[in-house]
Amino acid sequence: MKQAQAKTPKVGMVSLGCPKALVDSERILTQLRSEGYALSANYDGADVVIVNTCGFLDSAKEESLDAIGSAMKANGKVIVTGCMGAEPEQILSRFPNVLAVTGPQQYEQVVGAVHEAVPPLHDPYVDLVPPEGLKLTPRHYAYLKISEGCNNRCSFCIIPSLRGDLVSRPIHHVIAEAENLVKAGVKEILVISQDTSAYGVDVKYAPQKWKGKEYQTRFQDLAEALGELGVWVRMHYVYPYPHVDQVMPLMNDRKILPYIDIPFQHASPNVLKNMRRPAHQEKTLERIHGWRRDCPDLTIRSTFIVGFPGETEEDFTFLLNWMREARLDRVGCFKYEPVAGAKANDLPDHIAPEIQQERYDRFMEVQQEISSAKLQAKIGKTIKVIIDDVAEDGADARSEGDAPEIDGKVYLRSAGHFKAGDIISVTVEDADDYDLFAVPV
Numbered sequence: 001m002k003q004a005q006a007k008t009p010k011v012g013m014v015s016l017g018c019p020k021a022l023v024d025s026e027r028i029l030t031q032l033r034s035e036g037y038a039l040s041a042n043y044d045g046a047d048v049v050i051v052n053t054c055g056f057l058d059s060a061k062e063e064s065l066d067a068i069g070s071a072m073k074a075n076g077k078v079i080v081t082g083c084m085g086a087e088p089e090q091i092l093s094r095f096p097n098v099l100a101v102t103g104p105q106q107y108e109q110v111v112g113a114v115h116e117a118v119p120p121l122h123d124p125y126v127d128l129v130p131p132e133g134l135k136l137t138p139r140h141y142a143y144l145k146i147s148e149g150c151n152n153r154c155s156f157c158i159i160p161s162l163r164g165d166l167v168s169r170p171i172h173h174v175i176a177e178a179e180n181l182v183k184a185g186v187k188e189i190l191v192i193s194q195d196t197s198a199y200g201v202d203v204k205y206a207p208q209k210w211k212g213k214e215y216q217t218r219f220q221d222l223a224e225a226l227g228e229l230g231v232w233v234r235m236h237y238v239y240p241y242p243h244v245d246q247v248m249p250l251m252n253d254r255k256i257l258p259y260i261d262i263p264f265q266h267a268s269p270n271v272l273k274n275m276r277r278p279a280h281q282e283k284t285l286e287r288i289h290g291w292r293r294d295c296p297d298l299t300i301r302s303t304f305i306v307g308f309p310g311e312t313e314e315d316f317t318f319l320l321n322w323m324r325e326a327r328l329d330r331v332g333c334f335k336y337e338p339v340a341g342a343k344a345n346d347l348p349d350h351i352a353p354e355i356q357q358e359r360y361d362r363f364m365e366v367q368q369e370i371s372s373a374k375l376q377a378k379i380g381k382t383i384k385v386i387i388d389d390v391a392e393d394g395a396d397a398r399s400e401g402d403a404p405e406i407d408g409k410v411y412l413r414s415a416g417h418f419k420a421g422d423i424i425s426v427t428v429e430d431a432d433d434y435d436l437f438a439v440p441v
């Protein structure tokens with residue numbers, strides 16, 4: 001006979017991977033919390049541990065397997081979900097005793113596995129859950145996921161085979177979630193998806209009503225709606241399609257932040273074609289110049305892959321020259337790494353690791369110079385920042401051009417009576433290659 005449980009069941013969560021996976025973790029925890037489960041910050045105190053895995057690169061898979069191993073060792077009751085869950089054999093061959101393996105976005109299955117491992121208490125505890133759900137990010141900023149999956153088929157990526165084709169959330173649901181976040185005190189919303197500029201393509205831009213006004217499920221309308229909320233709104237994972245031009249006036253008017261995160265990955269037409277990148281035929285340099293004309297304060301952040309199969313010295317030089325002309329503000333760079341199951345593995349002419357390293361170093365040298373010059377040009381200027389952390393001797397903050405975790409910081413020498421989430425004006429006193437140093441005005 002099952003005994004009535006006297007104590008609140010506790011769940012531990014290890015969340016790996018990108019912000020999209022983090023949002024999945026938040027949804028799972030929100031559901032469990034609403035059912036009366038408590039959260040445990042360590043393995044010991046947890047009745048069951050969920051490991052949300054990342055399967056994007058082989059190195060990420062290893063990290064995921066290590067995390068499963070640690071949770072198995074320390075706790076023993078482990079449920080695996082996330083991108084790696086799409087290939088359960090890889091997990092089960094190493095950890096045959098995990099309680100369950102579910103794929104990405106299979107929230108119900110994860111919650112079901114938790115119920116089986118540790119049944120919920122009968123009291124619903126619904127009141128314990130705030131309307132905006134539970135967040136793993138600090139209270140003043142939050143990720144807002146607008147769609148799942150992706151219609152593109154980039155040759156180095158297996159996300160579409162793991163997460164399926166694009167499924168956009170109805171725009172009125174997204175706006176409602178954003179409003180709840182703002183009501184709960186969020187001061188910065190980070191819009192994420194696999195391809196933000198494709199938002200609504202799958203539902204043929206279906207119109208929806210929100211508070212008496214009609215919005216189409218599309219990027220432009222979303223930007224306009226979020227721009228009315230009076231908080232910072234930052235757009236991630238946008239591709240350089242012509243319709244992106246239309247949001248520049250909103251950025252210039254500060255309805256949304258003058259910041260755009262575009263994973264260009266390369267500039268050479270040959271490499272982009274081999275990568276099967278979306279918008280690879282667009283004239284991106286012209287587009288970037290046009291954006292800067294319409295929104296002079298625009299920060300463009302991007303990521304690049306060097307040493308992709310078939311990348312010639314000519315392609316690479318093309319990329320460096322493109323970088324010198326595009327003068328992007330924030331840039332990350334990766335050396336190409338084959339991902340099991342990706343089409344790019346079958347391409348001829350893989351690049352030797354020492355050439356990849358050499359190209360990576362040359363790339364970073366060029367970008368560092370650009371980044372440093374751009375930050376130097378800000379010295380003496382007054383800019384807006386959002387405060388992330390306050391300490392006795394100052395504060396860590398970010399400018400409109402810095403997304404949390406991935407971009408630079410603005411270090412404040414004195415922070416007076418400010419608190420996390422405050423948006424204030426500061427004067428920039430100094431800069432290094434990636435960060436700024438400033439004082440409140």
Ligand code: SF4
Nearest residue numbers: 150152154157159194
């Ligand atoms: S846009 Fe390309 S890289 Fe991004 S998720 Fe889709 S297929 Fe993968």
